[in-house]
Amino acid sequence: MQVIADALNISKNSVSQALSGKDGVSEETRQLIIQTAKRFGYTYAQPYKNKADGPLRSIALLASEYAFSQRSFFGEIYLAIERECSKHGLTMHIQPVDSTMCSELTLPPILQNESVQGILILSHISNDYINKVLETGIPTVLIDHHHPRIQTDCVLTNNRFGSFEAVQYLICLGCRSIGFVGNISFSPSYYERLQGYLWALEDAMLPVEPKWILNDIAEDAGKIIERLSGMEAQPDAWFCANDALGFLLTSSLQQLGLRIPDEISICSFDNGQLSQITIPATTTVDIDLKNYGKRALEQLLWRMNHQAEPFMEILLPTKLIVRHSTRAPQ
Incomplete structure (x- = not known):
């Protein structure tokens, strides 16, 4: 300026x-x-003008069909947003984005006619599609997703710090060899959790063993047990990018005759239902999903009134939940 x-x-x-x-x-x-x-080649937030007479009191919640199907995680965030909308007298319009809409960059009618005052985008759709949404000029906040090519507010989990704390806990138990499991190409969150894992090893001056970093593996029991079976030895502990991987890893190691946690400790991330029903129950990193929804709506309401202010990334804290899948190695 x-x-x-x-x-x-x-x-x-x-x-x-x-x-x-x-x-x-x-x-x-x-x-x-x-x-x-x-x-001069500068870009800036375009001022948004409601087309309807008077202030609108409605927002849109966009997400992929996959995200809406994940009821144990994104479903809780959605319910929290719904509760917060009720407190503020807002109507929330749910809009799934299917693969055709995503590939063709087709916006739903509710955005094309600008009949909502703000937009929340839950998790990842595609960067191109999100930028297409931003072109409407309607104030938008991303939930659990960000990217350098996307210029808008984001509410995120502090994945690096959460992972650092989890791996540090394993190290404090006496674990000196720790593996990582998670497909980092699936989500920026998983990549950040890998960074937190590596940071903790570096901080403790422990070596990084590439053979124990499974950063391209899908959430598939067959593929996981295949990779584990091909290993000459197992680390003292595994850190998993989410609870589903923790559940599958526990099952696979048990099928190979290994005892959890007597021979190997396992820690995961999200504190979802799978971490609680796994036997033994999994030590995990908890995310306050209710706070996620509350903070996202607060930021959207703020953005509606401060459209010229710089965009922000808001990192929400995590908490380590210690259960029975971790213990000092024998």
Whole structure:
């Protein structure tokens, strides 16, 4: 804004008012500022104007069909958002995005006619599709997803710190060889959990063993037991990127005749139902899903009134839940 102000010999405040759609500058000056911003190659948040008369009191919640099917995780976030909307007198419109809509970049009618005041996007759809949504100019907040090519607010789990704490706990138990399981290409969250795992090993000055980093493995029992069977030895512990992998890994190791946690400890992430029904119950990293929904809606309401402010990434804390799948190695 200062560069544009200097070029036009006007105040930085005038540039801010023009680009945010506020009063205080003439239309002629506003257009000159917008043209100068484009000429310099700058991008900025377009001011959103409701087409309907009076303030709208509705938002849209978008997610892939896969995300909506994950009731134990995303379902809890959705319910939390629904409760918060009720408190604020907002109506929430649920909009699944199927594969055809995603590949063809087709927006639902509710966004095309701009009949909602704000948008929440739950988890990953595709970066191109999310950017297509952002082109509407409607204030948008992402939940549990972010990417350098996506310029909007995000509410995220502090995956790195959560993973660091979990692996550090395993190290404090006496584990000196720790493996990682999780397909990092599936989600940025899993990649960040791998980073937290590596950070904890580095902090403890423990070696990283590539043979025990399964960062491309699917949530498939057959594939997991196949990879484990081909190993000459097992580490002291495994850290899993989610509870489903923890459940499958426990089952696979038990099929191979190994005792959990007497011979190998297992820790996972999310504190979902699978971590609780696994035998033995899995030590895991807890995410406050109710707070996820509450914080996401709070940020969206704030963004509606502060559209010219810089975008933010909000990291929510985690908590380690110790159960029976971890113990000091024999």
